[in-house]
Amino acid sequence: MTIYAPRVLAAVLVSLFLASAATAQTAAPTGGVTVEGVVFEKEAQVAGTALKLNGAGVRSKFVFKVYAAGLYLAAPARTPAEVYATKGPKRLKVSFVREIDATTLGKTMSQVMSDNLPREQFGKCIPGLIKLGELFADKKKMGVGEMFTVDEIPAKATVISINNKVAAEISEPEFFACLMYNYFGERPADAKLKLALLGGP
16 A cells, blocks of 8 residues: 655645546547537538537536537637627537536526626527526426537527427527527636637647
């Protein structure tokens, strides 16, 4: 049995913690990436348009990994402004690696958007946020392996699907952009996830 001096032991524990907190991202056979066991395909079809995976990463809260997320766009975007300005359909895919209370998820997303959006812009998104909150309240929990997608289909709606089944359509044209502030605002839910969705490390 190896006995470590206190300083050495502390260094070992820190290195183990950092290793466990790192995001496991590997290449997938499809040409996409695998994040925490969740496969993000290289391409996704939304409203007849082929979108490419812009970036993928993990949402962590404290030391816990909550979900993996991937962003699909028609053209690469490396800044939040480019994400907002990208034309055509868009998709956000979220898959859970930890069971969570769905109602809390909805409230947290709404709070982060409120913290990042100007009051007038946030006000236009309230009807959609109410519908999103009701959707998560009805679901109650999101279990490990469950997922949802949010698709922006210009001139139609934002379509939310849970486990590949359409759950809601939100008609407010501003809603998808509002939702993106949860990830790309000045005070995002997770700064590391923000960087990853923009194609960073």
